Amino acid sequence: MNASGQPKLIVDNATKYYDTQSGPLHALDNYSMSVNDGEFACVVGPSGCGKTTLLWSMAGLHSLTSGTVILDGEQVTGPHEQIGMVFQEANLLPWRNLTRNIQLPFEIKRRPPDSERIDKLLNRVGLDGFGNKFPRELSGGMQQRAAIVRALSFNPSVLLMDEPFGALDAFTRDEMNLLVEEIWLETRKTIVFITHNIAEAVFLSDRVFVMAARPGRLAKIFDISFPRPRSLDLMATREVFDLVNEIKAEIEYQPGAATAGVGKPALEDNNMVETADG
Ligand SMILES: Nc1ncnc2c1ncn2[C@@H]1O[C@H](COP(=O)(O)OP(=O)(O)OP(=O)(O)O)[C@@H](O)[C@H]1O
C-alpha cells in the first residue's frame, strides 16, 4: 500500500495487440496485477509469453490496446520520473565512459546530473573509481551494475527490471541477486523483476506472479515468505526446491505454454536448483 492506502502500482485489465505483417498479435490478455509500496514482485513465465510487453506497459514505454497502468493513483501515459528501468542488456553507449552513460538521462532532460548521488550509487554497487572506464573495459556484471546505477540515479520510487542478469554466468548472477536484495532492503523501492529463472524469483521476491502464454495472462500468484535477508544457502533447502517445482509445474501445465517461445527452452534452471538438497 502507498500513503493513500492503495497499491503502489496497478495494472488493470491490460490487453495488448501488436500490429504485425501477418495481422494483429495478441501479446497480453486482460492482465491485472497490483504491487504494494516497497514490495519485491517477480514475474515469471515462458519465453514469448509477454513479460517484456507487460513491463514496457508499466514503464509507459508503449501504449496498451486496452486497460490501464496506475502509479500512485494516476494513470501512466508515458515515461515517468518515478519509474526506473533496467533492461536485459545494459544498453551502455560504447563511446561514453561509465559516468557519461549514467549522466545521459539527465542530459536528455536538460538537467544537471546529480553527481553526488551517482557517486554514492557507484560506490554502493562496487564501481567506485570506474566512472572513467568505457563499457568495453567492464565485465557483463559490471555493466549491469552501471545500468542499475543509471536506473536509480533519478531516485525513482519504482524499479522495473527485465531479466537483467539473464546473460550472466551463474556465479555472477548469484552475486547480483544478493546485491539487488541488499539495495532493496536499504531503499525499499517497489520492484518488479522479470525472469525466466524460477529459483531467482523465489530468492528475490515477496510474491511471484506466474504468467501463462499465448496470449500472456496471469496464471497464479505465489507468496514467498522466507525471512530477509536471504542467503544462498536458503536456495539449497528442500522447502525452496519444492516451491520451485510447484511454480514450474504451474507454468508447464498451462495450456499453450508448450508452443510458446518456439526454438527456446521454456524454462531455465540454474545452479541454485541443481544443488538443492534432496
Ligand atoms: N514490437 C513487437 N511487434 C510485434 N510483436 C511483438 C513485439 N514485441 C513482442 N512481440 C510478440 O509478443 C509476444 C510477447 O513478447 P514479449 O517480448 O513480451 O515476451 P517475453 O515473455 O518477454 O519473452 P522472453 O522471455 O523471450 O523475453 C511474442 O509473441 C513476441 O513475438
Ligand SMILES: [Mg+2]
Ligand atoms: Mg522479454
